Amino acid sequence: MALLEIENLQTHFRTPDGVNRAVDGVSFNVEAGETLAVVGESGCGKSVTAMSILRLIPEPPGRIAGAIRFQGRNLLELSDREMRDIRGNEISMIFQEPMTSLNPVLTVGRQIGETLRLHQGLNRQQAEARAVEMLQLVGIPEPQRRVREYPHQLSGGMRQRVMIAIALACNPKLLIADEPTTALDVTIQAQILDLMRDLKRRVGAAIVLITHDLGVVAEVAERVVVMYAGRKVEEAQVGPLFRTPRHPYTQGLLGSVPKLGSSLTGTETRLAEIPGLVPSLKQKIPGCVFASRCPHATDLCREVAPALEEKAPGHVAACHYAAREGAMAA
Amino acid sequence: MLAYVVRRILATIPVMAVVALFVFSLLYIAPGDPAAVIAGDQATPEDVERIRASLGLDRPFLVRFGEWVIRILQGDLGVSIFTNLPVTTMIAQRIEPTLSLMVLTLILAVVVAIPMGVLAAWKQGTWIDRGVMAFAVLGFSVPVFVVGYLLAYVFALELEWLPVQGYTSFSAGFWPWLENLILPAVALGSVYIALIARITRATMLEVLSQDYIRTARAKGASQGSILFLHALKNAAVPIVTVIGIGIALLIGGAVVTESVFAIPGLGRLTVDAILRRDYPVIQGVVLLFSFIYVLVNLAIDLVYTLFDPRIRY
8 A cells, every 4th residue: 555545636626717627637656755756837736736635725616526545544534623633744745935934923943843732742842842953953053043033034945944844843754845945046955955855764754746847856756747737647767757758748848958068068959848838727628638739749639638558667658649668659 | 122112202202292282273273262151141351351361361372382381291281261170180080981991992892803803804705704894894884872872772771781871980899890881882892893803804814825824734733723823913913003093993982982871081071171162171181192092002013023023123
């Protein structure tokens, strides 16, 4: 049994002009201790998938269907009370915006201590002592002093360290990181990724890393799920995915990554781009969701939605034309 | 912090000076001659002139203003034209009922309005929210005296739960004191509750959509903790500001409420003084009210630092 099994997840939002199918039938598993990256463009449903796992989607207007089994229990069937016991304790989450994700009027110590008091029944002093240890663990200097400070007294990188401290305080089995480094400077990004990797090893938590940054994926992930327009279009181990991407969308994503120094070595090429935009999620798309932007699309693609099939061992993709083994047939 | 407090207190001096000038000249310009009122219908013009001279009303405006200010600074608000008692004495006699009414109303309003606003924001768009908003509109639009008479009719005359009117000093015991003040406080508080509930709802709605509220949910915090710790503390500054500004509403409303419920407070004293053109009393009371208002709002500026660590003086 996998740690987390997501089966046919559908998160829809009722809006005045129709139902927005932000996530439409996504399935994937996360094994204990593994790092899974979920990648895709803005608006492809990555963050909504992450928020759905912890049921942080406001309902209504949102509605989550399918099954999210964590250690065998379907989270969608739990009461609010049972769900609160899981949040921040067995599954915790860090967010994209460290500048706004911490409460500006509570001390850092109080915010770290809150999870400990909620889930481990520590009293105020114990929680604060533990908060100091957590700050030390995430590499914040002078934790004794910092623990009494407020978020506005910390830099962006430090705030994200505090978020990580909050998330890891109760030794969760699963950490969901939604674009944890996007809002940070490049040098700080590397530090935060190193920190996450290091702590993951110590705590033994599995990580679901939501990102659009393929550099980050290559750096930390073991397995990758590629999402497009609310669906999963490809899933593979990170090596095979980067070496032989099967889905044209994944190929487009990889082609649009700038290569450092390509202009110096004389191999300068124009950056590939994927033309067009993610289609509106408010209409049902009969065929392949990527057909409108795919360079290889045919009438078959526009009419019949391709099923996810195993193109190589452990490597699935949803494309009529992606070859089962080897390069594109089209 | 201390430097800031001193600076703010010094800054109240020009404010109070303007208030004083305004209060003084308003009554100077106002129609009606107190000398004529005191002299009565039978008086000759010479009598009126004599009384005017004895009151000092015949001397130039600025001279009288200067003298008046100097006396006030010495703690002397003058002597009532009508009762011949010092104004400070008259205020001292009447201040307890008014302060009791205002403090009780303030507590009632805050205790009722903040949970109401929080609830409305949490249940945005439901019938609870609509109910609170409807109450707020009603609270704003129905005048204090209408609410007052209605409450007195229902709870005092018909149900006989509470006294119709009057005031019992706090020294006579807590319950007799409270009994007489419940209806006036509810009547006076209705506008204030509406005001605070509305601002609480609006501010909470904004705060509840912030990222740190999502963080709190992701930590497993309960709904109560999210609303009253994570959100309300962030919403506190605008709410407290409105509570401070609303003190002006209370002062204005107290005058009407004291008349409706026959409470012998400063409001009644003001009304009586206006009817008798008792200049020194009117001036004294208005100055006192302005001073209280300025002080309360200074206190509120200082209270901000308790709620928001980003505010430093």
